[in-house]
Amino acid sequence: MAVQRLMKKKQFLPNFSCEFYCDEKGALAGLFWADEEMKLNYEVFGDVMSFDATFRTNRYDLVFVPFTGIDNHHHNVTFAGSLLASETAESYKWLLQSFLKAFGVAPKVVVTDQDAAMKIAIRDVFPDTRHRLCMWHIMIKVSEKVGTELSQDEVFKEDICDVVWTDALEPAQFETQWCDLMIKYNLTSNSWLSDMYNLRSDWIPAYYRHEHMSGLMRTTSRSESENHFFGQLTNTKLSLVEFLSHFDTAMESQRFKRSKRDHDTRYTQPRMKTNYELELEAAKIYTRGIFFDVQEEIRLACKNCMCRREEEVGDSIKFYILQVNLPGLHEVLFTPKDMVIKCSCNRYEQYGLLCRHAFCVLRLCGIKEFPKKICYGALDKRCCSKKDKSFEF
Ligand SMILES: [Zn+2]
Incomplete structure (x- = not known):
């Protein structure tokens, strides 16, 4: 019944994927599904993905394995759902192959619990993906x-x-x-x-602090909240059809909250904490959740950071930035001619967001517009513009 329901969706819904397999006795051993919106989300936010065997979900004793990423509001976003009868390397291999078939490309980074079967499956099916263990x-x-x-x-x-x-x-x-x-x-x-x-x-x-966007991996470790999110909507007495209905309800709720966050970002104005022009601009560029993070860096740049000394290095200027009450100096290299800025704290490389030291330098140099290369580089997809409708799913 449950499989039939998903196969029907596959027949009628554009771009809906569903895969399943049965054991030698004909019992369901694995079920994988993803709809079009999940695929769109994966395309944008799929660099870092976590997947986990969460809980036995239903009276057939299948374990629920959701695939999760982080969206541009820094909230969980579900890429796919699956159910497995056993947690062996073979069943995980089937699962990841189904994932590849549906999505076309493997994520750059996968974060999982410490599980030998998952490890083997990732190594064999996603050979070019970096596998990290969940710190959480x-x-x-x-x-x-x-x-x-x-x-x-x-x-x-x-x-x-x-x-x-x-x-x-x-x-x-x-x-x-x-x-x-x-x-x-x-x-x-x-x-x-x-x-x-x-x-x-x-x-x-x-x-891995020097790896691009590695900071997101820590955010991705929030699989506990993902478990909680789905856990509220299911119990061990559910039939598979009931379970899938609950899953759909959970997805509707996730999507509703996401569009509310998009709406709030576009149509409300946060309170400014400094008089630095970049703060106001940041409010226009970033989603609200990310803006608060950037705003705090700008606030600290204005209130707590100062330049100890500076020196010319070719076309660039190297600034030595001190943060009040903290030991050490951060080195920020700024090239005004092409607006490239790099700080030794590596925050931009890890999270895609500028640090307080860089904002301090930009302010000192009288920069009143966000360096476009920084905002709209490889990370632009995570920085939802109020005007950019492409992020409004
Ligand atoms: Zn820094």
């Missing part, structure tokens, strides 16, 4: 792996989060700080932490 899943396990006393120690939690979640460390700095932390808390013989350390290049930001 790993960090959630820390409490249960370090013993009762430490799991309740707030200072320990803060210390480990400072080392793990930061994107400011280089690999060698991370390694030193991690080792110091293990010694400080007597954890050098904890085998789970040692295993996680050995896998560090797969999940610690220090090891």
Whole structure:
């Protein structure tokens, strides 16, 4: 019944994909589906994708595996849904092949839980995709792996989060700080932490901070909220048809909220916090959620950053920027002739958004318009313009 329903959609809806396979007894072993809007979203936001076996969903005991990305409002967006009877490498391979058949291209980066079967499937079906482990899943396990006393120690939690979640460390700095932390808390013989350390290049930001848009991977780690989102709408007593209806309702809700955010971005005006012209312009360029992030950087640039010294480097000027109450200087290289700006903190490379140090330099140089190369480069798709209807699905 459920499969028939999806196959009918495939017949009548443009660009709807549905794949399924059965085991030797004829029972449903895998079901995959994606509609046209999901595909449009993947085209725009599909650089980084997470997928996870979330929960057993229905009375047939199939596990629900949604494919998720992050949209230009920094919210979850669902690319596809699927159900699997078993979580083996073979069934995941079938799933990823179905994904490829529907979407045509693999994502650049995939974020998953630490699962051996998924790992094999990704390696075999998406050979050119970078596979990262979800930091969120790993960090959630820390409490249960370090013993009762430490799991309740707030200072320990803060210390480990400072080392793990930061994107400011280089690999060698991370390694030193991690080792110091293990010694400080007597954890050098904890085998789970040692295993996680050995896998560090797969999940610690220090090891991919120079990769384009790597910051999004941390945002993508919000699969818990995705589980919650679908979890509200399903239970183990559902038939498959009921489950699919609930899924459709969840998608409608997600799409409604997204168009509301688009609407708010286009037709409402946020309050300005500085008198720097770029803040007002940012409100016109970015979606509201992203604007608040940019606005905070501009506010800090105006209120907390200052230039210590500057020097000419060919056609460019190198500025040394200090942030009040923080140690160290950030080096910002600005080339006025082609409006290229680069900061040593790497925020732009990681998140596609300028940092407070760069805004400080632009302000010092009297720049009153957003450098177009920065706003509308490879990342323009994530920066929904109020005027740009192409992002209004
Ligand atoms: Zn910076």
